[in-house]
Amino acid sequence: TSNIILISDFSTKDTGQDTNISARITDELTKSLKDRKMIVQKAKSNNLDKRLNEAKSQGARFLVEGNYYRDPNLTNLNLYLQIYDPETRLLVDAFSINDDIYKLEDLKLDRAELKANDEERIKNFAEKSAIHIVSNPQKKEKRENLEQYALKTPEGEKFRPYTRSDDKASEEAADQVFDLLKGQIITSATKTAKKTNEAPNIVSVVTDKEIQDYGRISINDVLYQLPGFAPSQSNDKRSVGARGMYEGWNNNHLLVLVDGVQFNDLFYGTALTWPTTPLNMVKSIEVIRGPGSALYGSNATNGVVSLNTYSGEDLNGEIRVRARVGNQGTKIYDFLTGNKGKLFSHVLSYNSYETDGVEEPQYDNSGREDAFGFLQKFKVKDRQKNHYILAKIEGEGDLKGLSFQYHRQYWNYQTYNGWFQIIPDNPGTQQEGRDTFVAKYSNNITSKLIQEYVFKYSKSFWDYSSRFITNGDPDFPAGVSENLYTSIDNLFGRAQFTYLFTGGASLVGGVEAGKTNYLGDKFHSSNIDMNKTGTDSANPNNMFLPVNPVMDWITDKPIYNIAAFAQATSGKLWNRIEFTLGIRYDEANMHFRGIDIPHKDILGTPTVDIYNPDLNTSYTYSIPGSSLGPPYVTNEKKVYRKTSPRIGIVYFVSNRLTFKAMAGRAFRAPAPGELFGVNTYIGGAVDPRKLSPEVIKTGELGMDWFITNNLNFRLNGFQTRFENVISYGENNGVENIYTQGTKGVETELLAKFKYVNGFINYSRFFRYLDSNLDSRVTKHPNEITVAPGNTINAGISGNWNAWQSSISVQRQGRVSRRLSDLGKVDPLTGHLLDNKYSDPYTYPMYRTKRIAPWYNVTFRLVYSITENFQLGFNVLNALNNTQIIVTRGRGPFDYLREGRRILIDFQGTF
Structure with missing residues (x-):
């Protein structure tokens, strides 16, 4: 996938083009992209169709467009981003930081309280925009983002000629789901990146979203609902039985890795799978069933x-x-x-x-x-x-x-x-x-x-x-x-x-x-x-x-x-x-x-x-x-030597x-x-x-x-x-x-x-x-x-x-x-x-x-x-x-x- 990103000047619907603000947005976005190893070039053509041709001729991954305006009530900058695929000439993603929510809720606004600093707002916008750009190397259409940040904005109609029809969007969404299922990448099985269906192990991946959506509290909660595992217990220890085998209080037949490093307890080799090891810090869990020695x-x-x-x-x-x-x-x-x-x-x-x-x-x-x-x-x-x-x-x-x-x-x-x-x-x-x-x-x-x-x-x-x-x-x-x-x-x-x-x-x-x-x-x-x-x-x-x-x-x-x-x-x-x-x-x-x-x-x-x-x-x-x-007390020595071979065929x-x-x-x-x-x-x-x-x-x-x-x-x-x-x-x-x-x-x-x-x-x-x-x-x-x-x-x-x-x-x-x-x-x-x-x-x-x-x-x-606050019960x-x-x-x-x-x-x- 190309690392070239073509960026055009950010336009405004305000009277007169404020080239200083446009340059500040472009410079900050360019910096954020370069920090992520992207090659950024400036678009030279004067309309969208020509810029798409220009991006395609240069082999760019995306053409990035944008616009802004200043809210008359809050005097805040509202910033919008559009990401186009030059190959298909279609809009694939969009993003925005704006104050439209306050207008929709018909709120009485405290201008002093809601006023945002331009520099902080531009920097935040550039960082999040760069994530949208870099995190989509397959150039998949992000339909929800397009609806929210492009098609349902006041200028939404001008983007419709560059988006898929609803039927095609549905087909694209189904393909994305397939890619999500098929594209889970693991490293624990071979110490190199492998998709789960290609790894020479029986392996499951549990994401942070799945952990949260199902209300999991501990590693035990995750394992007990995977194939092959079942609850065991001895005294206070809720251990993990596996494949028809009872597990004692030591719980030391599983190996826990944290970011690839062995993390079992020192005294008894215990895998601390109960709430002692929390899940709030975990982005994903890879679980290999069977031996890994x-x-x-x-x-x-x-x-x-x-x-x-x-x-x-x-x-x-x-x-x-x-x-x-x-x-x-x-x-x-x-x-x-x-x-x-x-x-x-x-x-x-x-x-x-x-x-x-x-x-x-x-x-x-x-x-x-x-x-x-x-x-x-x-x-x-x-x-x-x-x-x-x-x-x-x-x-x-x-x-x-x-x-x-x-x-x-x-x-x-x-x-x-x-x-x-x-x-x-x-x-x-x-x-x-x-x-x-x-x-x-x-x-x-x-x-x-x-x-x-x-x-x-x-x-x-x-x-x-x-x-x-x-x-x-x-x-x-x-x-x-x-x-x-x-x-x-x-x-x-x-x-x-x-x-x-x-x-x-x-x-x-x-x-x-x-x-x-x-x-x-x-x-x-x-x-x-x-x-x-x-x-x-x-x-x-x-x-x-x-x-x-x-x-x-x-x-x-x-x-x-x-x-x-x-x-x-x-x-x-x-x-x-x-x-x-x-x-x-x-x-x-x-x-x-x-x-x-x-x-x-x-x-x-x-x-x-x-x-x-x-x-x-x-x-x-x-x-x-x-x-x-x-x-009385003798000096003695004991040595353990073990060789662990394995073969896998896919x-x-x-x-x-x-x-x-x-x-x-x-x-x-x-x-x-x-x-x-x-x-x-x-x-x-x-x-x-x-x-x-x-x-x-x-x-x-x-x-x-x-x-x-x-x-x-x-x-x-x-x-x-x-x-x-x-x-x-x-x-x-x-x-x-x-x-x-x-x-x-x-x-x-x-x-x-x-x-x-x-x-x-x-x-x-x-x-x-x-x-x-x-x-x-x-x-x-x-x-x-x-x-x-x-x-x-x-x-x-x-x-x-x-x-x-x-x-x-x-x-x-x-x-x-x-x-x-x-x-x-x-x-x-x-x-x-x-x-x-x-x-x-x-x-x-x-x-x-x-x-x-x-x-x-x-x-x-x-x-x-709101977008940032959730209340529920488990x-x-x-x-x-x-x-x-x-x-x-x-x-x-x-x-x-x-x-x-x-x-x-x-x-x-x-």
């Missing part, structure tokens, strides 16, 4: 969620504010602003989220009974309060490609039903937070060779006061509590090069390195001895005594990670088929201290006696591992129909908290020497078909084998517990029309393998358990004049429990020995054998008071349907999702 390494087993944040140019000086307030103590506040300058652009975003969450009384695992011998219910504790700040600076002009980001993330929460599924008898709070700084530089070395460098520093803290067991327990009459403040940091770097060959072929390669440091505990105490080599008994007189470091295995022992990756894409061969081959090598080196005193059977365990003269009591306390060395039947075949292997290395968590009831590896990475092997077939300009149908089938899945085993220890195999089908239909958009998708899963090393857990190789076997989602969104509304429906299919989740089983025969909580012939039946399907309906209605779980999330293990309870929430929603743009 060949490009991104660990955690990318179930998928990759790539958040693309706004740039200063996107916001262009706007200030956006939003407030959502509703029942259950829900308060959500957003602030976003940004602008583009000569050398730098900036973005500043803030989000605050607060809710009381679920408040209904529920059963727990404490065994507390009422006077009649029935289990008691207790009010769960689910209050949440989060804050998020993003500050971003990006280089412009000669500094283009340079960017700096600072993320401040803080979340305060309660544990819902307690870490041990015992609802705490005191409030207890957990606080986590992290500060992340990212520096990135990317530019073209040549027209075909691109370099990129990333540096990230992140520091996380965890401050909690947890209540694990309540008062009155036979072993711990005063209950069990733990207080901890600990922190960890990480340095990460990446160097990447991309070479773009002719014909769409590309080669991407790079290296990554990281260093993770456990920074120690500011404090760590408990009323019991929970040290690794301790007695696990109550302290005398319920005293809170110091506990050894929570990751004592790696005190003063950094974890080092290195990786190398490469990917080759063939481009379209014979204009029909494209191959993508990728491979990545990851290595983690860990030196750790054998604080479990591996030779204690020979050497014994060193202790110290503590005497309290006031109470005349003594206590034998384990000597902290930090005070010991060989031969076959182009036509520009509307593609077929895909993909296969690959991904892995997830145990996170520092899983591997080296110790001296705590939160849990860690029983023995880090024995914990291995998880491995997933996946094969997929897919189809992407544009049935019409407005309808896009997608279908894919998959088979996965998930090996060495890490979970909690006996004694609350983290181990490689089970291997499962799942296959299934996912299908979706996307519809986009001028004023109405919609979607519907269906997913169905089947189990073909279930191997579990825990003899207490039954195996179900032919049935999906503890996750829905099918899901259905649908939604429709529309705009009518000043109104916008949407409704979406999420249906979770039936969930079956494992037999061992109903009661104890015989380890040899697998037969159920008792059914304490789910027997339909006893009273009460605390939970059902299977969880029935449920529906979640979300409704949204918004009215635009209704979450509109039918107030009881929605149950399964709990693994034997117990009398499941998780209850939030009831109906009604939020008043106010938005303003300045």
Whole structure:
């Protein structure tokens, strides 16, 4: 597409041509266009038809015309722009800044209040006009703009000979919708720009408009309505199950990227998909279903969620504010602003989220009974309060490609039903937070060779006061509590090069390195001895005594990670088929201290006696591992090495129909908290020497078909084998517990029309393998358990004049429990020995054998008071349907999702 723009002098209907104002408008518009790499030339001909010929002969993309006049009441400049396509000689777009609205409303005008400075008005007009010009390289007709800014103005009739008829305009609008559906560009799938139907992955793109139109609050809200994903929960964490697999509280089988940089939590590798990560800063979300380790390494087993944040140019000086307030103590506040300058652009975003969450009384695992011998219910504790700040600076002009980001993330929460599924008898709070700084530089070395460098520093803290067991327990009459403040940091770097060959072929390669440091505990105490080599008994007189470091295995022992990756894409061969081959090598080196005193059977365990003269009591306390060395505490080393290959084939039947075949292997290395968590009831590896990475092997077939300009149908089938899945085993220890195999089908239909958009998708899963090393857990190789076997989602969104509304429906299919989740089983025969909580012939039946399907309906209605202010309401779980999330293990309870929430929603743009 040509970068030449031909500009004519701006005319006026005022008496006499004010050449000074015309020159100022033209100069400011020329400057704005040149800042965007456009070549601007001055038109010389003296009428429109000749100027169109002149523009065509010079190969210009557009001919830009304009006019202005000064409002007699306000003495403000009214500015109008018209954009013509020289090839078709038609008007394709228009724009205006004027005061016509005040006349239409017949308002009494305060001249002093509404008076606008000429220079500011011209500059604003030039900036927005340049965006209209640059952002339309395909020269599509913007019919709504033409109606508003050209055809319905006092001079509208003179433009009609240069516009399409209404019928042709309708055809053009349909083509634009098709281009919008087909032209969604992603970068996360291959690290190069690809259309979704051409990418060698199963991928979805969700825009900021879709996020807002459907009232989404969190990443979870987005994922739960995409094919393949479903809600899971453990304690307070609303996690994301994928393709018939349950997801625990760590939620660490998804990888989250922010502007292309890995952003999972440092302690447990958690993908923070709940409202802790807000969406007000997000321009679009790219979601890859299935493994992505060949490009991104660990955690990318179930998928990759790539958040693309706004740039200063996107916001262009706007200030956006939003407030959502509703029942259950829900308060959500957003602030976003940004602008583009000569050398730098900036973005500043803030989000605050607060809710009381679920408040209904529920059963727990404490065994507390009422006077009649029935289990008691207790009010769960689910209050949440989060804050998020993003500050971003990006280089412009000669500094283009340079960017700096600072993320401040803080979340305060309660544990819902307690870490041990015992609802705490005191409030207890957990606080986590992290500060992340990212520096990135990317530019073209040549027209075909691109370099990129990333540096990230992140520091996380965890401050909690947890209540694990309540008062009155036979072993711990005063209950069990733990207080901890600990922190960890990480340095990460990446160097990447991309070479773009002719014909769409590309080669991407790079290296990554990281260093993770456990920074120690500011404090760590408990009323019991929970040290690794301790007695696990109550302290005398319920005293809170110091506990050894929570990751004592790696005190003063950094974890080092290195990786190398490469990917080759063939481009379209014979204009029909494209191959993508990728491979990545990851290595983690860990030196750790054998604080479990591996030779204690020979050497014994060193202790110290503590005497309290006031109470005349003594206590034998384990000597902290930090005070010991060989031969008691050994120095050891562990290395993980994993190679992740993948292949993708895309076959182009036509520009509307593609077929895909993909296969690959991904892995997830145990996170520092899983591997080296110790001296705590939160849990860690029983023995880090024995914990291995998880491995997933996946094969997929897919189809992407544009049935019409407005309808896009997608279908894919998959088979996965998930090996060495890490979970909690006996004694609350983290181990490689089970291997499962799942296959299934996912299908979706996307519809986009001028004023109405919609979607519907269906997913169905089947189990073909279930191997579990825990003899207490039954195996179900032919049935999906503890996750829905099918899901259905649908939604429709529309705009009518000043109104916008949407409704979406999420249906979770039936969930079956494992037999061992109903009661104890015989380890040899697998037969159920008792059914304490789910027997339909006893009273009460605390939970059902299977969880029935449920529906979640979300409704949204918004009215635009003015162009810049909207007022509406969102209704979450509109039918107030009881929605149950399964709990693994034997117990009398499941998780209850939030009831109906009604939020008043106010938005303003300045």
